[in-house]
Amino acid sequence: MNLSSEMAYKSADEMMFGTAKKPVKTKRGIAFGGGHVVPEVVPHPRPGSEKTMKTLLREYERANGDALERCVIVGHPQLMIENEHIFQMTHNPKWGGEIAAQTARQMDDYLKKYGLKAAYRATPADLRKPDMVNMRDSDYTREVLETFEECAKYADVVSIESMGGKEVFDHAIIRNDIAGLLFGQAVLGGRDMEWMWTQIVAIAKKHNCIPGGDTNCSEANTAMFMAGGYLSKDVPHTLAALSRAICASRTLVAYECGATGPTKDCAYEDPIIKSIAGVPISCEGKTSACAHADLCGNVIAAVTDVWSNEAVEYHDMFGGTTTAVFAEILGYDVAAMNASIDLGYQKEFQACLVNSDRYRGPHGFMLSPDNAWQIGKAMVDNNASLYSRAKAAAMKCGELMLGDPLLKLTAYEKEMLQGYMKDMQALPDKEADFIDMSLKKYSKVKGFVPAAYGL
Amino acid sequence: MNLSSEMAYKSADEMMFGTAKKPVKTKRGIAFGGGHVVPEVVPHPRPGSEKTMKTLLREYERANGDALERCVIVGHPQLMIENEHIFQMTHNPKWGGEIAAQTARQMDDYLKKYGLKAAYRATPADLRKPDMVNMRDSDYTREVLETFEECAKYADVVSIESMGGKEVFDHAIIRNDIAGLLFGQAVLGGRDMEWMWTQIVAIAKKHNCIPGGDTNCSEANTAMFMAGGYLSKDVPHTLAALSRAICASRTLVAYECGATGPTKDCAYEDPIIKSIAGVPISCEGKTSACAHADLCGNVIAAVTDVWSNEAVEYHDMFGGTTTAVFAEILGYDVAAMNASIDLGYQKEFQACLVNSDRYRGPHGFMLSPDNAWQIGKAMVDNNASLYSRAKAAAMKCGELMLGDPLLKLTAYEKEMLQGYMKDMQALPDKEADFIDMSLKKYSKVKGFVPAAYGL
Amino acid sequence: MKYLADYANILTRYDLNIEVARQAARKVAKDELLQKVADAVVKGEEEEAAKLTKDVLQKKSPMEVINEGLIPGMNEVSRLWDEGVYFLPQVILASDAMNAGIALCEEKMGKSMDKKGKVVTHTAEGDIHDIGQVIVNALLNANGFDVINLGADVPVDKVVEACRTHNPVMVTGTALMTTTMTAFPKIAAQLKRLGLAIPFVCGGGAVSEEYVTSFELGVWGKEANQAPGMAEDALSGDNWQAMRGKWNG
Amino acid sequence: MKYLADYANILTRYDLNIEVARQAARKVAKDELLQKVADAVVKGEEEEAAKLTKDVLQKKSPMEVINEGLIPGMNEVSRLWDEGVYFLPQVILASDAMNAGIALCEEKMGKSMDKKGKVVTHTAEGDIHDIGQVIVNALLNANGFDVINLGADVPVDKVVEACRTHNPVMVTGTALMTTTMTAFPKIAAQLKRLGLAIPFVCGGGAVSEEYVTSFELGVWGKEANQAPGMAEDALSGDNWQAMRGKWNG
Numbered sequence A, B: 001m002n003l004s005s006e007m008a009y010k011s012a013d014e015m016m017f018g019t020a021k022k023p024v025k026t027k028r029g030i031a032f033g034g035g036h037v038v039p040e041v042v043p044h045p046r047p048g049s050e051k052t053m054k055t056l057l058r059e060y061e062r063a064n065g066d067a068l069e070r071c072v073i074v075g076h077p078q079l080m081i082e083n084e085h086i087f088q089m090t091h092n093p094k095w096g097g098e099i100a101a102q103t104a105r106q107m108d109d110y111l112k113k114y115g116l117k118a119a120y121r122a123t124p125a126d127l128r129k130p131d132m133v134n135m136r137d138s139d140y141t142r143e144v145l146e147t148f149e150e151c152a153k154y155a156d157v158v159s160i161e162s163m164g165g166k167e168v169f170d171h172a173i174i175r176n177d178i179a180g181l182l183f184g185q186a187v188l189g190g191r192d193m194e195w196m197w198t199q200i201v202a203i204a205k206k207h208n209c210i211p212g213g214d215t216n217c218s219e220a221n222t223a224m225f226m227a228g229g230y231l232s233k234d235v236p237h238t239l240a241a242l243s244r245a246i247c248a249s250r251t252l253v254a255y256e257c258g259a260t261g262p263t264k265d266c267a268y269e270d271p272i273i274k275s276i277a278g279v280p281i282s283c284e285g286k287t288s289a290c291a292h293a294d295l296c297g298n299v300i301a302a303v304t305d306v307w308s309n310e311a312v313e314y315h316d317m318f319g320g321t322t323t324a325v326f327a328e329i330l331g332y333d334v335a336a337m338n339a340s341i342d343l344g345y346q347k348e349f350q351a352c353l354v355n356s357d358r359y360r361g362p363h364g365f366m367l368s369p370d371n372a373w374q375i376g377k378a379m380v381d382n383n384a385s386l387y388s389r390a391k392a393a394a395m396k397c398g399e400l401m402l403g404d405p406l407l408k409l410t411a412y413e414k415e416m417l418q419g420y421m422k423d424m425q426a427l428p429d430k431e432a433d434f435i436d437m438s439l440k441k442y443s444k445v446k447g448f449v450p451a452a453y454g455l
Numbered sequence C, D: 001m002k003y004l005a006d007y008a009n010i011l012t013r014y015d016l017n018i019e020v021a022r023q024a025a026r027k028v029a030k031d032e033l034l035q036k037v038a039d040a041v042v043k044g045e046e047e048e049a050a051k052l053t054k055d056v057l058q059k060k061s062p063m064e065v066i067n068e069g070l071i072p073g074m075n076e077v078s079r080l081w082d083e084g085v086y087f088l089p090q091v092i093l094a095s096d097a098m099n100a101g102i103a104l105c106e107e108k109m110g111k112s113m114d115k116k117g118k119v120v121t122h123t124a125e126g127d128i129h130d131i132g133q134v135i136v137n138a139l140l141n142a143n144g145f146d147v148i149n150l151g152a153d154v155p156v157d158k159v160v161e162a163c164r165t166h167n168p169v170m171v172t173g174t175a176l177m178t179t180t181m182t183a184f185p186k187i188a189a190q191l192k193r194l195g196l197a198i199p200f201v202c203g204g205g206a207v208s209e210e211y212v213t214s215f216e217l218g219v220w221g222k223e224a225n226q227a228p229g230m231a232e233d234a235l236s237g238d239n240w241q242a243m244r245g246k247w248n249g
């Protein structure tokens, strides 16, 4: 696998929502990144429905069907539906497959009957918790891969939220340990992804299904959620931002292994990914408040090609079921974006999204297209190793945050950030040296097995 | 009461979200229509919580409190919370008053502790169903007015969804009877509003509370919801649009009686109202999908000053409780709009909202600022009576719909529309003659009591 | 302001894609005059229907006029509604026309014609959202059922009482507020206690299938236009379990 | 792209408005050397704490070092955390430092010091979202409790078994998925059957107060930093009803 050495975009100004350098087409006629933004709704089954495959099939038949119906009722031209597997759907690969097959049939009906263009994304759960199973050799590992086989037969797109390096990350994130993040997220995570994604891409190709992409939900999102809003005191927002920059190094691996996008919605690192890989990205922000709060609800849409709600539990609201309601909202969100494109006002519209959150906090700032692009550039200019590009990304991110006086930081968070920068400067340049150092330092971390990462 | 004879705006181009000719200030420092858009979140209590005042107080303490807290967590500068009374809160005026008092205290705390600017709107339920009680002389009537007294002591704003003419409207809407809509909505509804609003304004003034406004939810929204989306067959969308134009004649009465806005969120006629009265308006669209679906989710925001979700039942979602979630989404919606204002891109942003829905259906079309303004103009040019301005509004609305080839109508809906236009042309010019005609025609409508409207 | 001429990338007008081709009403009466009556019903012309009925009653018996003119006309309307050709107002106006005709026939007979069966309808206590019920009433009426309309904001006891006195084939409830629909299980419980196992069809915006199927007798009504079909089933003797099996799940 | 210099109309940085003024840690030890040990804990310097502990152990007894140096240092950290001066990582690093020191003291004593009391913690079966639990473990540990950490994806029986063998003052559960939290009532039921009325504090994103207070023994945990306070209450003999009354509702 070669680490990317060039940017897909010459500058951030070129990056715009709805258009990607490498658009991706589906069998029902959607072109992701082909000029307009596509909504992506993600239902989550109600507790109890997971008891049997029959009850779960029925749950998804309704949840997915309601979203399709609502699009016809209000006039949304396209919709992607993602089913993020719950444990049972991946633990029993047949379940995931049956649900994919059922949804594909529903989508064919809606195309025939009304002309609605829909696509289905299956996201098996990565059951491999590093401190509990061997990442490369466990029943869970085999179940996950088998589930990809089952789903790829019917799904338009497959994705995953892979878990590599999570054991070290969890140890490091609550200890202000930036080196641990670099090791867990980039060095271990990247290696695990290369191992997984060469297999996932092969499976997808075999069934001519689209290998979507990965996300660092398990680490960078964990950091972001722990940093939380303006009232949390678990993790400094500046550290969460560095963790985000770092994770771009490992998430990029999926595309270096042949994944084509649309990327995974909860990968807030996607603007950086797009700047390098040019693949169509899926993002979530304000309209995923149903799933979690973040401080970059609008800016994260600035260069996205797909717009998602992350996940909403299926139940009734006054206006219909949650999946119908959120499909409607997402559809209206993108209708305004697509109108701006056809009107030639997309630059102005994008500026409104960016200025809404650019100074809301570190994440909004670093994910503004200009900063995301610069972080990407630092990565390709330092592509000797997963480690070197991750550190370069984090250093650049830190410099940008310290360099813009309009980005206010609390005294505490600024002090912490300056500390992380010092710590990184003190780290070895070569990945090999860094690995030696880290293997010692983290040997006592509960459940950490270097061999499971080929180390 | 004088019927408006002039437009507040010389042209539709002058109308923009966030700014109204007659801004309104609150005690905690919000200026509605003062240059930026304010989010308005509306929680609805869970079934069972209405059993006692104590349980209902607790329910609203949480529902309203969660919304305030979320604004602080994600950085939204301002928030209005509306509590739309359920039956029990108005049937027992003390309940409505206690809940208003409790919320006012919460808002004072958030201002002191964090600097969050919040405002509270109390909307007593109009319990007077015309076919069941005498509009001007019944226990329900007294309870409603007493509830205004109780709430005005603590609320920043009071509003109502008044019911005048509903008995005739319900008879007419399912009979394609445009004359019945004119009589029920404009002639009867307007008279009932004048009677109610002179009293409401007096009560509000007494407690220096802001008399917000009214909405034709009971009629125009009923028509709109029955017309529904692209799959419904209850009422033609063209008739729902005419019903909307007609209702502007009665909703305007609130402001002619001294109401100042912010208007009531579910009054989709508000863009027309703003063009005439220049008051700050509250609107709801895509982000009120939690309450109902409509075909004008973005365009309805084009000239709004307050942005609402209509109502969401209080319960848990993955991202927090529904009121927290929708306060967050609404806040991000307006953050982008307010960014566009400060960037000087509001015209472009507005164009994106309008073009998103202008041709989605009759409602989106007639509520586009240019058309809304023209309908308003027809009203002030024909202000001899509630009837004459309502008919002029409907005629203008019909002409516009038939006049724009880009607004596609199904063969059936076009044929119906042409029929309504003929019917209206055949109606008398003078209100007095129209009333004579109608009193005969609708004398057999269940529960219709002319005297209850001073006729 | 700039306006787009092509909005294909922004929205799809599915309603245009699926509009049902209009079709002429069929001949339904074997006889010229009765066909005129039927046509008046199909067109929803109340005065016309009344006038024609008066004329025909010179030559034909009231039952003939009803069974071979008015009712066949209404059935044709129901067909056009079922096929998506007619909209609700056309059905309502047609039933107004039919009822005007029937009233005259009954006058002449000196007694009222017997309807298919009784259905009690109401909107829950504390709830004045009765449009759903209004539609239900109209459609049941149009399909020849004897509708006992209790109106809106109806106390539990009043509904139960009406069922006791009228012993209908079916009872319906509408609620649009989650805080009022709680009356339905109470009604169902009392009916059971009285041994009146009448299918209780509940609908309305706030009312979910899950909720209605959580108590005995309850059958969930999604769309008002299901009401006539449901009433037919109840008339033909289906119990609430059978109806729930057919219409829900 | 245009960037605004003033965003006061768009967002409010409440975090800047409410930042707590930093404050120096207080002196907590009566003696120079022990204070150095305490400082190392307060600063969260693990090696430093170990080194200093070694030195002091030349002159002082292990229990002195623990009770007058390490623990007072950690208490000071808890105070700074409670007052919002310290963030989570500072607490974790401090407890790492304290534990390093305690380990050396125990070595010297030849036996392990006795903790306040045992707390069993776990994350629900099928659920690997254990960060909430990780924080809870760290805070309990930092406050001197003996944490029996069962980890994530723990079967019901295993939790019950652990309670039987360890008989903790409190047991905690974390779940972030609505499809996994269903294990909690099962655990509570089995504990009751075994006569182990141990306060069962449940938390995690998916877990609502409503849900946890719907089964016996259940006490809802909103924030991880409530865990030590709750454990103190349990230690002082409060039963689950008392704790629910205090921490919930």
Ligand code: B12
Pocket: A044, A084, A085, A086, A087, A123, A124, A125, A126, A127, A161, A163, A170, A217, A218, A219, A221, A222, A225, A226, A290, A291, A292, A293, A310, A311, A312, B318, B319, D126, D127, D128, D129, D130, D131, D132, D133, D135, D136, D172, D173, D174, D175, D176, D177, D178, D179, D201, D202, D203, D204, D205, D206, D220, D221, D222, D223, D224, D225, D226, D227
């Ligand atoms: C990080 C994360 C992950 C990480 C978890 C890493 C880890 N080791 O925990 C990874 C990537 C592994 C992951 C995987 C999955 N996840 Co996940 N994940 C999240 C995310 C983004 C953040 C959760 C988090 O760490 N929050 C921060 C911690 C600190 O919060 P917390 O645990 O709630 O703890 C706080 C309080 O609850 C309290 N607390 C907690 N426990 C206790 C106990 C006591 C005693 C006390 C007093 C207090 C207390 O204290 C803390 C605050 O101080 C959430 C999003 C969200 N809205 O929560 C989704 C989320 C939880 N995940 C979700 C899903 C669906 C999944 C997957 C199934 C997705 C997939 N298809 O792969 C898999 C699960 C596989 C499995 N079998 O579990 C859904 C769950 C939906 C549901 N409610 O059922 C969520 C809500 C995302 C969403 N909106 O869809 N996920």
Ligand code: B12
Pocket: A318, A319, B044, B084, B085, B086, B087, B123, B124, B125, B126, B127, B161, B163, B170, B217, B218, B219, B221, B222, B225, B226, B290, B291, B292, B293, B310, B311, B312, C126, C127, C128, C129, C130, C131, C132, C133, C135, C136, C172, C173, C174, C175, C176, C177, C178, C179, C201, C202, C203, C204, C205, C206, C220, C221, C222, C223, C224, C225, C226, C227
């Ligand atoms: C119109 C309307 C009104 C009108 C009602 C006029 C009337 N006579 O009905 C007016 C203005 C009076 C009104 C008042 C109020 N309303 Co209102 N109203 C609505 C609105 C906008 C549309 C409802 C409607 O008519 N839909 C069209 C009809 C045809 O639909 P339907 O009744 O559901 O019937 C369909 C199906 O359910 C089915 N069906 C219904 N019944 C049956 C029965 C059978 C047997 C079968 C088979 C089928 C069936 O058939 C129909 C389709 O074919 C809704 C919004 C919404 N999302 O529903 C709010 C809504 C119902 N109102 C609401 C509220 C809160 C109120 C007020 C309390 C507000 C206030 N503070 O004043 C008051 C209520 C006072 C009171 N005591 O009732 C809330 C209810 C929240 C809740 N679920 O608890 C809603 C949901 C709005 C919201 N999102 O907040 N309202």
